[in-house]
Amino acid sequence: MAKSSRGRVRTRPVTNIRTKSSKGSWFKWLQPGLLVKRWLFLSFVGGILIVLGLAISIKLRPVLFISRVLSTITEGIVNLLPNYISGPLAIIGGLTLLWMGHKQVLASITQVLMPDDDQQLVDKLLTHHKLHRGAKLVAIGGGTGLSNLLRGLKRYSANITAIVTVADDGGSSGRLRREHGVLPPGDIRNCLAALADEEKLVTELFQYRFQAGEGLSGHSFGNLFLTAMSEITGDLEKAISASSNVLAVRGRVLPATLEDVVLWAVLENGQYIEGESAISEANGVIRQIGCKPDHPRAVPQAVKAIAEADCIIISPGSLYTSIIPNLLIPEILEAIAQRKVPCIYVCNIMSQRGETQDYTVGDHVQALDTVAGTRLFDAVLVQKFPPSQRSLAKYQAQDSHFIELDRDYLVELNCPILLADVMKENANGSVIHDSDKLSGVLMRWYNRH
Template identity: 35%
Template sequence: MDLHTSHKVVAIGGGHGLGRVLAALKNFGPNATGIVTTTDNGGSTGRIRSCQGGIAWGDMRNCINQLITEPSISSMMFEYRFKGSGELNGHNLGNLMLTALDNLSVRPLEAINLIRNMLKVDVNILPMSEHPSDLTALSTKGEKVTGETNVDEMTGDLLRLDLEPEVPATKEATQAILDADSIILGPGSFLTSVMPPLLLPELANAIATNASAKLLFIENLSPEFGPASRMSLQQKLEWCERSCHARQIDVVLGEQPHPELADRWNCVTRELASPNRVWRHDRAKLQLAIEEQLR
């Protein structure tokens, strides 16, 4: 039986990392689902949120961009970024389109599906929540900050992450995890892309409940900044497992061997880097490595 038609796979994360994974899963079409972090408060997305409210659209737009297979006027519009010195400088038209559709639609998910249909994207894209929320962090020094951009700039080691306010997960995202044959976490900024969806009890419970699904963690290729740069791979895996009620990660996929973790995790080493950008995962290599584990 063909893997692409028989196997349901869910990938969780944000921005560039999740976009690369979804591009590698493109052959799965509607059997692949991306659950996207919606807590970003920087750049164009942050400016839109501060004046319009709503969820963060930047990571969603990034994932959809990486799944566009047919260049068109629509895709050029969606990717267009304004330049100049006025209010629009730095804004991405895709973010503005999603915001406008959100304001016109009953649900953010309807806005996403309208854009997916327009751009002929088969892979399912779901926001982790359809309600606005921000990431908060508490450091070992007792420092508390709100917002992804502030979390990245913290000087102390992190004690805990939370979402404020507490919001419900998108029910379609919860169901996708329960129905999945495989679940993928990462790559991406660990604290601000990978962790936020795991802070939603419904999503964490679904991962813990679906014990038959294979749970994969994909490592980053380049070092991180901020508090995440001071976390070891072991700490990151433990944070994920603790969030998911001690659910064991089945496979850790990366470019570097980790003999020190071999007694607790199955670490699989494969060449994954793009030949011209060593910090970025190559779609074809990532596809081969992921499909090898799913089989």
């Protein structure tokens, strides 16, 4: 690549990309599972039938004439060259012409379907085939923790269903919820961007926030896009489905419910608070959590996805405002409790002010057990090592700490532990789950089970 005088990166011409294709790429078309060879053979048989049909229709005269001509040519060649030389030469020549013809056809198709892509069509087909045969994964949660998880899982399967909380009432999502009466699109927006094929571009576009303009300032483009799609299609579920098609999403994103859910909490001091953002801002110890209405109905496709899943993952995220709200929906809670497939909970790395101050891993597990009334998962995934002192100091200034592993309490709770290094420290000292490490650990755990 080269840079222009204005500093922008210029890509190589498409012709250069095409001419540098691997010599062995042709043989990839012969690999099983692409559903290409059978159709090429069928086309060949069809061509023979057409020729035979024409010959029969005209009483075989051209066939007899052609056979005589071919016989004469064959005798001439055999007279010049022995049959053990002329025969193989003719076969090689025929195969060469056949190969060149099909190669040019496929090159033309690739040029039309993928004019600006440096990945070969056969590689894209192989990836597509592999991903669509992947495990049926269901990830449940909300916030950045869920979208970060999905970003890694999509490398292993296209059969992903993300079930997202719709309890958010702060920021741009909260404004749209109050002004337009739509369900909060923020977490759904992040999940769609994470699962999109062109993830980087879609994420930048969806995260873009307008800095000025009456009614636009503070809103993200992604939230406005989903709000407009909701009004066009009639509800958020249809809007997400339509958006997924537009963005070429690998998997699907589903809201946990289509009802207008409002979270409430009772703090240790007896204070009653309503609203997801107000609960976090109260900076108290949460003793009880619930929602209005008391028994919101789940999206049927979400319940079906859990019932048909090969593996269920409860994602990292805000414990009381991103994870637990999904479990307050009776149908989703029951579907997880009745599952017969592996289920794992990914615990947060750092505590969250206003929700989980001074919490250990065992406290997170106990909180989920209390809300569910039963154990929903087979194991809890815990970060193995703490962050650097620089990151710890940064979080300590925000009343946050590294979530300690209390083995004795987890043994008491009869909760198996999966200990792994799945952390990523950013340059600014912030700590998140590493998408690639996390998804790799989860898929290896799933394969063992």
